[in-house]
Amino acid sequence: MKNFEKPPEGLDKTPSNPTRSALGRDPFEEAVGDEPFIERLDELETRLPSRRAYRDPEWDAAEFRQDEPVRDARRQSVPPPQRIERSRKSRQNGAPLARRRWATTPLLSQIEPTEAHGLAERLIPPEERRRLAALSHLVDADGQQEARYDRFGFSPAAIKNSFPLFYALYRFYFRVRSEGHRNVPTEGPVVLAGNHGGLLPFDGAMAIVDLVLNTDPPRLARTIIDRWAGSLPWVNIFYARVGQVIGTRENFADLLDEGQVVMVFPEGIDGIRKTIAHRHRLQPFRVGFIEHALRARAPIVPMAIIGSDNQMPILYDIKPLARSLGLPVAPITPTFPLLGPLGLLPYPVRYKIVYGEPLRFHERFGPESADDPRLVRYLASQVRRRIQLLVDRNH
């Protein structure tokens, strides 16, 4: 146990008392007797210090005393997945599945500098052009230029064409600063879990650009997006071409099988529609990413994105209107709907992205642990707590 609170003994042996669970109750659990696990969770919740205490250096020291010293993730070898299991059904079949080749990118030193072709490439500095050239190796290099799409519709050419815009946003509009890139493993499957905010998902875009610009070999984060976005004309095409993937179980498991960086915002839609009163406070987490990380034996890197909550502060969310229009949110911001569509432009706030130390739950819990809903919820709460800590320290 290295980076997270030690779970209690007898995790899955005793019945629960759902009325005492701090993380919600399991509706399928029999309500008999007390359970050490739930008691322990309650104890953990009561031990959580106030927001002010998070900033207390004394408390910080006490919090991390049990942890091992921070290590350079580059030197750590990521254990390969022992067995690829995509679904419960395929596990029942017992059929051994062939391990898929990991999608990797070469080191920058292995990429030859190339001449810029076209306006889009001329707008990108040479160093960044080399990084984009490395990303094209994610799609089978043997393929014809016209056929260079991966199974999810990702196209290196599309990323090259759209990169100047997002690079400009990254450098000059949001003026992103970042730290902790060494915590992102250089190869193998990784789940990057971050906080979400700001109505429009510029936080995800900035995190993708940041990771491409600050890792060697450059790593492209494949963001898991909501199904709703997949039904929007043009948006669905754009997302797919730049590497974003609809959040289904099969898609998530497939990306991890391929050894890719999967970026998730476990708050989901609740994150982007939180009002200004709730900014910098994480909403309840979805827990599916924990299951996939355990099954694929992938570390989880907590990521805090500071600034997204201020880019478009929501004063009020008209929920009945959103429901009637089939939209996730109907916001009132200081500029929207006052200025019409222009009011949806984000404010030029300064972003800061911080990558925390990876949480290697898979080193303690096997893939079968993903079937334990209480453990999964508990681990999700640990990730949430870590991200909240990073947010509180840096905003």
Add this chain to the structure above:
Amino acid sequence: MPRVLITHADEPIGRRIVKTLFHDSAVDTIFAVGDAPPPRSFDRFLSSEGRKVIYLQVDMAKHRPISDLFHSARFRSARIDTVIYVPRHGSGAKDNPSLVGGIAERTEESRLLLQFCRETLSVRDLIAIGSAFVYRMPPGNANRLNEDSELDLDPHAPAEIRSWIDCDMLFHAEVHNDRLDVALLRVPTVVADGGYVYMNPALVGRLGPRFRALGFDPICALVSDKDVTLAVQAAIRTSASGIFNISGDQSVPLSVLASWTGRSSIPIPGPLLRWMSPATRALGFEPHEGPVDCAQLRYGYTLDTSRAEAELGFRARYRIGLARAGDGVLQVETTPTP
């Protein structure tokens, strides 16, 4: 050694399977049936020594012809033990009725074939090629689907998709038959050398422009016709029973695939799509035969083939790409993976 009956052997995928099995020494007899007279390419098979290939013209959508086939002395003497159901691709020729007694032709022939396979004791294996467009498509440009994914049971699904689903469910119901091993191979868009494309409802029928919903360009999983044949061979060898996704490693957007195969795809705003076919007909043009607007043509998918890998030993071996022909024109070519 298996003795095989192949339906729709006169159509492109059927011809490819007959050709491959003809050269497969593990196959004893090939009983090829089709709607049309034997294709010219069958001349050398039919005149070969040993008469490995027998071709008969049978309308598989009618009860009497198919009954006559299964009860004929020729069929009995051939002692057929494996039936390969190759479906009719597209909507069929114009002079053929698309409905038989109110049921889609493809559904009717699946039902009849299944009925006679059950009744014929010599038949032990039934291998059916179905479409992967039967899956329900949730929003998204690329959904990874496995064999357990939900089927599209929407009653408003287009007739073309509906007929594939009906066939799929007919074969699915017999998967656990004790006597008959039923293997259903769900294939996505099948591409052949020269830019021919089958089984994709957006691209069925003649060359020419197609309409698609504006703002949507679904990713299409591809498989070579040669890989489909390999999957059929694998199913014959293993006598496997169940449902298997069969797909290659490649996928391209619908617009790219349409341009590869000489069919331009014209984006039209979604609400106007349903009026495009009557409008083109009113202007004197023959409209596209397939469905123009359904979830399968807005949202893309790729297939998880891990079950076929594990149980059939199938792995796609052919790559699909553009190559320059002798006259300098780029055309689709399938080449073995190095």
